[in-house]
Amino acid sequence: MTAEFLIVTVLVAATPGTGVIYTLTHALAHGVGEGIRAAAGCAVSAVPHLVAAATGLVALLQASSAAFRGVTLAGSAYLLLLAWRLFHDRSALLESDRPTRPSPGNVIRTAVAINLLNPKVSLFFVAFLPLFVDPGTDGAALRVVLLGGAFILVTFVVFAVSLSTAAGPGVTV
Numbered sequence: 001m002t003a004e005f006l007i008v009t010v011l012v013a014a015t016p017g018t019g020v021i022y023t024l025t026h027a028l029a030h031g032v033g034e035g036i037r038a039a040a041g042c043a044v045s046a047v048p049h050l051v052a053a054a055t056g057l058v059a060l061l062q063a064s065s066a067a068f069r070g071v072t073l074a075g076s077a078y079l080l081l082l083a084w085r086l087f088h089d090r091s092a093l094l095e096s097d098r099p100t101r102p103s104p105g106n107v108i109r110t111a112v113a114i115n116l117l118n119p120k121v122s123l124f125f126v127a128f129l130p131l132f133v134d135p136g137t138d139g140a141a142l143r144v145v146l147l148g149g150a151f152i153l154v155t156f157v158v159f160a161v162s163l164s165t166a167a168g169p170g171v172t173v
Contacts, residue, residue, distance in 0.1 A: 001150055005132050009151050012124050013158040019045075019115040023159045026111075030101050032163055037104055039159035041111025043152050048116060049125040050148035054141045074117055124151065 019042035027035020102110075115121060125148065133143045 009154045013155040017120050018118050020159060020162055022111055022114050027163050035163045036160060037107050038111045039156055041108040042115040042159060043156035045112040045115035046121055046152045049121055053125045053129055053148060054144045
């Protein structure tokens with residue numbers, strides 16, 4: 001893993017996006033521990049992107065701009081659906097000051113769905129990660145898996161650090 005790869009990986013993970021927003025809002029509503037669960041779900045959501053990259057599906061998306069556009073439009077549509085539901089479901093906000101705690105499985109499923117369709121993550125695996133892999137070598141798939149695994153780990157760490165920063169001084173994650 002090169003310094004360039006690591007720097008860009010940290011920058012991509014730290015750039016505010018849907019995963020960071022979900023993680024922070026979930027932590028504010030339910031506590032830092034639940035925010036960590038949301039961060040883990042967002043990080044895990046990169047696994048299908050990693051599998052796609054390692055099995056060559058990235059080459060298909062690179063070759064077909066229509067396929068990549070379809071993935072990004074699906075992600076945008078899902079985010080709009082979530083916004084629509086939140087905007088029109090005011091009952092959760094009116095019933096109590098603190099929303100009921102969702103089940104751990106629901107937190108993970110929502111985090112995965114939100115970040116799975118995140119165009120930023122798709123773009124990372126389609127456009128950036130292949131730059132650091134020589135397709136002509138025998139260990140190309142393993143290198144993709146290692147670099148993608150590094151991205152997943154960095155994403156989780158960055159999200160967890162953002163929770164401790166947002167929670168304020170004296171709060172450890």
